[in-house]
Amino acid sequence: MNLENTLAFAKRQDEADELRDFRNQFLFPKHEDQNFIYLCGNSLGLQPKVTKEVMSHQLDNWANYAVEGWFDGNEPWMFYHKELKKLIAPIVGALPVEVCPMNTLTVNLHLLMVSFYQPKGKRFKIIMEGGAFPSDQYAIESQVKFHGYEPDQAIIEVFPRKGEDVLRTEDIIIKIKENKDEIALVLFGGINYYTGQWYDMEAITKAGHEIGAIVGWDLAHAAGNVPVKLHDWGVDFACWCSYKYQNSGPGGISGIFVHEKHFSNQDLNRFAGWWGYQENKRFKMEKGFIPESGADGWQVSCTQVMPMALYHASLQIFNQVGSFEKLRNKSIALTNYLEFTINEVNKSLGTNQYTIITPQDPASRGAQLSIIASQNGKQIFDGLMENHILGDWREPNVIRLSPVPLYNSFEDVFLTGQALLAITKKILKSS
Numbered sequence: 001m002n003l004e005n006t007l008a009f010a011k012r013q014d015e016a017d018e019l020r021d022f023r024n025q026f027l028f029p030k031h032e033d034q035n036f037i038y039l040c041g042n043s044l045g046l047q048p049k050v051t052k053e054v055m056s057h058q059l060d061n062w063a064n065y066a067v068e069g070w071f072d073g074n075e076p077w078m079f080y081h082k083e084l085k086k087l088i089a090p091i092v093g094a095l096p097v098e099v100c101p102m103n104t105l106t107v108n109l110h111l112l113m114v115s116f117y118q119p120k121g122k123r124f125k126i127i128m129e130g131g132a133f134p135s136d137q138y139a140i141e142s143q144v145k146f147h148g149y150e151p152d153q154a155i156i157e158v159f160p161r162k163g164e165d166v167l168r169t170e171d172i173i174i175k176i177k178e179n180k181d182e183i184a185l186v187l188f189g190g191i192n193y194y195t196g197q198w199y200d201m202e203a204i205t206k207a208g209h210e211i212g213a214i215v216g217w218d219l220a221h222a223a224g225n226v227p228v229k230l231h232d233w234g235v236d237f238a239c240w241c242s243y244k245y246q247n248s249g250p251g252g253i254s255g256i257f258v259h260e261k262h263f264s265n266q267d268l269n270r271f272a273g274w275w276g277y278q279e280n281k282r283f284k285m286e287k288g289f290i291p292e293s294g295a296d297g298w299q300v301s302c303t304q305v306m307p308m309a310l311y312h313a314s315l316q317i318f319n320q321v322g323s324f325e326k327l328r329n330k331s332i333a334l335t336n337y338l339e340f341t342i343n344e345v346n347k348s349l350g351t352n353q354y355t356i357i358t359p360q361d362p363a364s365r366g367a368q369l370s371i372i373a374s375q376n377g378k379q380i381f382d383g384l385m386e387n388h389i390l391g392d393w394r395e396p397n398v399i400r401l402s403p404v405p406l407y408n409s410f411e412d413v414f415l416t417g418q419a420l421l422a423i424t425k426k427i428l429k430s431s
């Protein structure tokens, strides 16, 4: 399709968009009484209007039933996670039994590594992307130390080639093959938080399995953003936070995935707690841990009802959309349009002021574009804020903008391009 840098074109796209009304289900932050154009769903998704109601329903259950709420009412807390499992499964391409909401992301990363990072002999290394989100780096570092290894010896990081911003799949696969007898675990982020690159998860999973390694994914920036098929790709385990593209609120609950092929494996270590114990015998309070089958067997503490209610509210909206494919199609169109408008800004300026480091191929990215400003990046980012456009700034020099298909419009994207051009002209002239 020929894209046009006009308001009329953007409005036509919005009229033709069957998901256009979903934005009315969200609350937008305001700046001087005007709604922000919110392009920061990669960091914290917006609050759905229904959230208050879903939360308030659980507060009422607590008020009306107190401890009896675990088994009474129309949504007994004892089984509440099962409602969520059904809604989460299609978002990550899993069976409901393979997923479970629990804890927070980095905590789950640790718990899953306890099970799936089991170094033995010379197979003790973890391979990951260089420049991974710091929490993942720290978690992995501390896990290898916990097993008695030095991080420099046990962690292999794959970096882009000199002069390139993103990783080539072939380079990742070569590194896996080069270390085929030493890698115990392949653990990448599905989408890199900084560059917005979506790795070829299927190919990397396959390469990891070919050398006999376990393959896990941190889907913080991928879950709810791009279609992943954890079950079909044979991924061993994964986890994500739900507060980015899944709108569950600050510090929202995490989700885990464990492939069903591991359910009967008795050799997996676990850091156990009572909530992972067989559900129908949990309250017999007996000695000796026997896990519930499925992902539920990785639970440690009792159901976090309130954080789950927050996630539940947003999952209901995903469910209303009906198919993830619809969201993804709109997401591709919106992100392509954002890329186009930024290129138009460069054209109008007559310089390459903006370089998009996120891959151009829609199959290698989700909703986020990471943009490097050759001059005055932070000042321009602040200028966007003053013009009620909220993206985010990541040190040292990247502006991340994420048009989210549930609540952003083509008009949002057009207006962002216009504002970026005006602000850049003003700042570059005065500097």
Ligand SMILES: *Cc1c(COP(=O)(O)O)cnc(C)c1O
Residues within 6 Å of the ligand: 104, 105, 106, 107, 133, 135, 136, 189, 193, 218, 220, 221, 241
């Ligand atoms: C956002 C993010 C986190 C945050 O972890 P929390 O435990 O939820 O604070 C971790 N890893 C990655 C890759 C992220 O993008």
